Amino acid sequence: MKDESGILFILSGPSGVGKGTVRKKLFEEKTDLQYSISMTTRDMRPGEADGVDYFYRSKEDFEQMIENGQLLEYAKYVNNYYGTPRAYVEETLANGKDVFLEIEVQGALQVKKNFPQGVFIFLFPPSLDELKNRIEGRGTESQELVLNRLKEARTEIEMMHAYDYVVVNDDVNLAVDRVKSIIQSEHLRRERVEKQYKKILEAE
C-alpha cells in the first residue's frame, strides 16, 4: 500500500454528450489512470469484448451483485443495468493509483453520496441543438422518443450543481485536454502535497 491513496475521477453528463468518445480518446494516450470497467446486462456490440469494454453479465448475476453490496453504484438505463464493481475501485485507490469512471448521471450522484471525496466532472453539450442532433443521429428513433430523450437530457443538465468541474464538449481533443488539466491540478492540491513538503522541512 502507498502512503497516499489515488484519486477517483468521475466523468458524467447527459446522454448523447459524448462521454464515451472523450473517455476512449483520453485512454488512447499513455496514462497512469486506471479505467474501471463497468458491469452491464446489455448485449455485447460488434467489436466489443468481455472484460475490455464491459463485464457482460446476466440480470440474475447483476442483481446478486447489488444484493451483496458489490457495486459502488448502479443504474438502469434503457432497460439494462450498468454498474461499477466496488472491489476494483477500492483496491486500486488503496494502491495509490487514480481511478476513472465514465458513467451516467444517476450513478454519478450515488458515487457523490458514497464517495464525496471523488472529483466530479460534468461533460456539457456545446448547445441543446447539438445534443438534439446527436440524439437524432443515433438511429431511426421516433420523434416522440427523441423529444423524451431531450427532456431527460435537460433534467440531467440540471444535475450539474452536484459536480466540481464542467467541461464543454465542443471539440473532443479540447475536452480531453481540459479533463487532463483537471487531473493534473487535483494532484497539486495543497492537502495532497503538503505532507511531502513538510517532510522536506523536517529533514533540514
Ligand code: 5GP
Ligand atoms: P452504452 O450502452 O452506450 O455503452 O452506455 C450507455 C450509458 O451507460 C452511457 O451513458 C455510459 O456512460 C453509462 N455507463 C457505462 N457504465 C456505467 C456504470 O458502470 N454505471 C452507470 N451508472 N452508468 C454507466
